[in-house]
Amino acid sequence: MLNIIRIEPAPARRRAFAAWAVAQEPKVRTCSATEFAVPADLYASMPEDILIGSTVDGHRYVSPELDAPFTEPALEPAREPAPAPVSDDDSSIPDDTSTEPASGGGSGGYACPHCPREFTTRRGRDTHTRAVHNEG
Ligand SMILES: [Zn+2]
Numbered sequence: 001m002l003n004i005i006r007i008e009p010a011p012a013r014r015r016a017f018a019a020w021a022v023a024q025e026p027k028v029r030t031c032s033a034t035e036f037a038v039p040a041d042l043y044a045s046m047p048e049d050i051l052i053g054s055t056v057d058g059h060r061y062v063s064p065e066l067d068a069p070f071t072e073p074a075l076e077p078a079r080e081p082a083p084a085p086v087s088d089d090d091s092s093i094p095d096d097t098s099t100e101p102a103s104g105g106g107s108g109g110y111a112c113p114h115c116p117r118e119f120t121t122r123r124g125r126d127t128h129t130r131a132v133h134n135e136g
Contacts, residue, residue, distance in 0.1 A: 003040035003131045006031055007061075010053030017050045040131050044124035 009017035021028035021036055031037035038046070043056075054061045110125035111118045114133045119125035 003127075004031075004037045005040055005043045005127075006035045006057055007038050007043070007051070008035045008055040009050060013050050013053060017054070020046065020050055040127050044119070044121060044127045 007017075017036065021030075021038075024042060028036050028038050028042065048063060051061050052063055109118070110120070110122050112125055112129055112133075114129065117128060119128060
C-alpha cells in the first residue's frame with residue numbers, strides 16, 4: 001500500500017521543491033501541472049522550508065513551527081513548545097528538542113495516540129495517524 005500526498009508548492013518554493021523532488025530515489029513525480037505526488041513516508045521527512053506556503057491534499061500547509069503560539073527566531077526551526085513539564089520524571093533526561101538529526105530507531109517522542117508507534121517528527125506522527133487511523 002502506498003499513500004500518496006498531493007502537494008502544490010508555493011510559487012516561491014517551487015524551484016527548491018522540484019530540486020528536492022528529483023533528488024529523491026525514486027524521483028518524486030508531478031501529478032498535475034502544479035502538483036507533486038509525494039509518498040506519505042517521504043512527506044514525513046521532507047524539509048520544512050519547501051513546504052511552507054504549499055497546498056497539501058487541497059489544504060494549505062500549516063507549519064507546526066510557524067503555527068506555534070510563540071514563534072522563535074529561525075535559528076531553531078525544529079523546536080516546539082512542550083505542552084507541560086513532566087514533573088515526576090528524573091531530571092537527567094536529555095533535551096530531545098535539540099537540533100541533532102534523528103539517526104533512526106531512537107524514540108522521537110511523538111507517539112501515536114492510537115497505537116504503540118513512535119515518530120521522530122510531529123508531521124510523521126500526524127501523517128501516520130491520518131493514513132492509518134483515518135483521522136483528519
Ligand atoms: Zn498509530
